[in-house]
Amino acid sequence: MHCYPAAAKIGLTRRAMLRGIGGAALTGLVAGCAGRGGASLAMPVDPAATARPDLVDLARFDPRLRFDIRYATPANFMGRVLYPLPRAVAQRPVAEALVRVQTHAEAAGYGLLIFDAYRPWRITKMMWDETPPDKREFVADPASGSRHNRGCSLDLSLHRDGAEVAMPSPYDDFTPAAYRSNTAAPPEALAASRMLEGWMVAEGFVPLANEWWHYDWADWRLYPIMDVPLEDVTAG
Numbered sequence: 001m002h003c004y005p006a007a008a009k010i011g012l013t014r015r016a017m018l019r020g021i022g023g024a025a026l027t028g029l030v031a032g033c034a035g036r037g038g039a040s041l042a043m044p045v046d047p048a049a050t051a052r053p054d055l056v057d058l059a060r061f062d063p064r065l066r067f068d069i070r071y072a073t074p075a076n077f078m079g080r081v082l083y084p085l086p087r088a089v090a091q092r093p094v095a096e097a098l099v100r101v102q103t104h105a106e107a108a109g110y111g112l113l114i115f116d117a118y119r120p121w122r123i124t125k126m127m128w129d130e131t132p133p134d135k136r137e138f139v140a141d142p143a144s145g146s147r148h149n150r151g152c153s154l155d156l157s158l159h160r161d162g163a164e165v166a167m168p169s170p171y172d173d174f175t176p177a178a179y180r181s182n183t184a185a186p187p188e189a190l191a192a193s194r195m196l197e198g199w200m201v202a203e204g205f206v207p208l209a210n211e212w213w214h215y216d217w218a219d220w221r222l223y224p225i226m227d228v229p230l231e232d233v234t235a236g
């Protein structure tokens, strides 16, 4: 579903981003969009989120990072393209911390492989709507929003000389194999996951228990939930 009102694409989204009120300003647009398809749900606005969004383009921010933006391809759990371009953006402090993690990884002979960063709220809603109830522990509820919507979550793995490192499960494997408590995976995969976790935690990220690939920036509550389409994000 693409439901990006033309009038909102440039003016409102950019103005909203500059003012740091992406969530509140876009609520009506999202509600109208959702209303065309199925159940209408307005994007939540978090009054406690007072920080001004400052999204940066991760590829430009640190050219050492590698990307495999699965949601810009059909090779994802939804089975279709969700993003119109393979772009990863995140709040500046998140990106700064990620650079430090990349440096830790490099010192050990690895590099970071980014699967996803900022995710517009409407994509979270699509994921929730199309995920069976018994698998919804693996997707955020759009009623409260995802930390990805705040530009504060990262889905990532490791690579070694460009080759993806084996982890306890594939990315977005919605089974208990993805849990950090999974000890049945091969020892090398568990060690790789733990190694990444150690570097991420050291630089201010909080691991999600159910998904070895997902990390939240500790200060995610400061940033508003946003629904700016990826192609419209004004990033430094």
Ligand SMILES: C[C@@H](N)C(=O)N[C@H](C)C(=O)O
Pocket: 124, 127, 137, 138, 139, 140, 146, 147, 148, 153, 155, 172, 211, 214
């Ligand atoms: C869908 C998966 N990659 C993910 O990011 N899940 C968390 C819980 C989220 O949707 O925020």
Ligand SMILES: [Zn+2]
Pocket: 116, 148, 153, 154, 155, 213, 214, 215
């Ligand atoms: Zn995630």
